[in-house]
């Protein structure tokens with residue numbers, strides 16, 4: 167703590183107050199004097215004034231007394247040390263103050279040397295508490311990032327940035343394809359922030375139609391619309407003192423974009439059907455899988471809102487652009503399952519890893535997690551084999567569209583679609599039919615039948631008939 171420590175002195179006796187203030191300023195402390203309990207309580211509660219390191223207060227004061235000052239100080243920040251000044255011989259009131267959370271007490275008439283000693287001790291205590299809470303924050307942040315696995319530079323850069331901005335109140339925009347870990351990063355920002363003991367409230371902006379979403383975000387008064395039979399507190403209010411995670415902001419309607427812009431500008435909003443202005447101090451973390459800048463150019467997203475959201479951007483590249491993360495992630499998911507004691511495999515065969523590496527992962531890490539979970543269930547030995555790794559049949563290609571990319575085959579007849587699926591599976595497995603059947607989730611007999619029906623041939627089948635194909639013509 168290099169800044170001078172801040173002390174509030176609350177004493178109604180003018181001469182005494184001045185004497186104490188001079189003595190403490192001599193010790194390089196930053197001292198604010200006030201003469202009444204009411205003034206002290208107001209000052210302590212003023213959000214524009216940083217919490218004090220130490221409050222030295224007389225117990226008997228006109229208006230709010232020393233106990234009220236003590237309570238206010240501890241409520242604002244329980245690391246503030248409070249030392250009370252008691253009248254000579256009034257032990258009970260000193261005891262009461264200590265019970266209410268005072269760190270120490272001094273008796274009148276004041277011995278300045280004694281006072282300075284006790285204040286120094288109280289300030290040391292305050293510094294210690296500060297260190298403890300800084301250590302706690304660091305540990306919470308480390309634990310949160312432990313869940314974010316990966317060694318690629320891109321991922322490290324993203325999590326480092328997340329941890330650095332966590333301390334601020336700046337709005338963060340997390341971008342990346344589906345399943346790249348945007349929500350995970352939002353959680354890291356919250357847990358590494360001074361708001362971690364406050365709520366982390368999540369809203370998926372794509373999940374609700376416009377009127378419902380607005381009531382979800384801003385709340386509504388009773389009777390605001392048909393069916394609103396009671397007042398509802400919105401997510402902005404709920405997230406006060408914490409973090410509001412706005413997922414899929416790219417999907418907001420034009421009208422909701424205007425309302426959101428207003429909250430971001432003024433921190434003010436009202437419930438639907440209400441007239442009272444409410445304030446929120448929620449920290450906003452937004453996420454989108456779509457290209458918001460492109461949406462702005464296309465006129466689908468307000469530019470002013472975009473700039474309000476895009477204060478700090480954290481981009482998570484797709485898994486195919488950070489191949490170093492694949493194996494650590496695969497092991498992480500497998501071991502996490504191991505903890506949940508389903509499946510017996512604890513590792514992967516070389517070929518299983520090769521297959522994982524050959525895939526394009528359009529669904530990114532979520533898809534990988536699902537594939538590993540399925541493989542762990544299928545695996546019969548201590549290692550996950552290539553036949554346990556069942557992939558979707560999308561051909562490996564980069565830059566693929568994210569969310570609606572699940573249906574691999576579009577258009578054409580059923581037979582063409584079938585043929586394409588079978589061919590892709592065979593190609594992915596080097597035309598080893600047993601594996602292709604596993605990947606397609608059908609029996610080898612069935613695949614064999616389909617291959618003949620669809621007229622698919624491959625030179626290796628004839629050559630390797632006994633070992634590889636086997637079923638050919640069986």
Ligand SMILES: Nc1ncnc2c1ncn2[C@@H]1O[C@H](COP(=O)(O)OP(=O)(O)OP(=O)(O)O)[C@@H](O)[C@H]1O
Nearest residue numbers: 313314315343344345346347348349350455531532
């Ligand atoms: N680096 C990572 N380490 C460990 N788990 C991860 C990592 N990235 C993502 N995951 C896991 O993958 C899944 C998908 O992550 P998340 O929900 O954060 O993705 P998203 O980017 O929000 O996706 P969407 O756009 O579809 O909402 C979650 O189960 C998450 O825990």
Ligand SMILES: [Mg+2]
Nearest residue numbers: 348349413453
């Ligand atoms: Mg998400």
